[in-house]
């Protein structure tokens with residue numbers, strides 16, 4: 550006969566958050582099962598050491614500083630209404646992201662720490678949609694000011710005819726009165742990144758996952 | 764701070780009161796910060812997530828209809844923003860952009876400093892960070908927030924089945940992590 554262990558009930562049993570029926574069931578089972586008894590001991594120790602170790606500290610005066618910075622962040626977003634423009638979210642941002650990735654892949658491969666990754670990265674770039682590229686870049690440039698990428702973008706891949714002649718770029722250039730790249734270049738990465746769609750991150754991760762990259 | 768209810772403050776905000784928003788931030792900032800901190804293992808990450816959560820609150824509070832309590836609603840946003848943050852971080856780590864731009868990065872990123880940062884991280888934070896996403900989420904919600912499995916399932920949009928197993932495995936792994944860490948010190 551197969552014994553039904555109560556392992557998964559033990560954490561709540563230890564912390565006293567189990568209902569009366571389940572508590573009785575666990576107690577009865579523990580009397581006859583050495584496996585679950587040693588599990589109980591191990592988990593009790595685990596909870597003990599979790600309780601002994603508090604989460605890290607918060608810098609002094611931190612909490613009063615949050616509200617003003619949230620206000621700043623909101624103001625910053627409001628002051629760049631162009632980011633709401635459908636053209637921007639549909640074409641310029643994803644395209645810009647794709648260009649940055651391309652710049653990274655094709656212009657400065659020497660800095661890459663591992664050649665294996667580079668191959669995978671190129672494959673990702675080749676197979677991803679502009680939206681996915683945007684997500685990848687959103688994940689990647691968020692710590693950097695976008696301006697630091699400008700030179701690479703402007704002097705490097707923009708000259709690549711694959712991009713200059715692409716339908717997307719032509720459409721973007723034709724319908725935006727000033728060059729979208731100028732607008733794009735003015736914005737710090739954080740602002741531009743904040744506004745992109747989030748759900749695609751999963752897809753990118755999945756894609757990287759199926760490629761065995763993660 | 765006034766003792767006006769959440770509902771009242773939400774209504775005031777929906778009618779244009781900015782100070783009502785401020786009051787809600789002050790009311791919930793610590794709670795949300797700790798949710799973020801437990802997910803994201805460092806103060807800087809938690810700070811970023813916290814700000815983002817309240818910006819999202821600002822942008823979508825006009826649509827809040829009170830189907831759940833404000834905190835539950837806010838909590839859900841906090842979990843989503845935290846998980847998204849972690850996913851992005853994963854992609855970022857894969858592409859290792861930070862290393863690529865080592866030359867331009869400020870001195871603050873030298874290996875010594877990174878090491879010190881890790882030292883400042885509590886052992887619990889390090890341990891939680893090693894868990895798979897689902898186990899991490901369930902552990903934080905169940906252990907720290909003491910939420911019911913039904914509430915957790917609702918927020919994660921999954922079924923209750925399996926959550927207890929996630930909690931069990933998470934607890935065990937954290938225990939093991941701490942034990943190993945003590946042995947090597």
Ligand SMILES: [Zn+2]
Nearest residue numbers: 554555582585
């Ligand atoms: Zn048993």
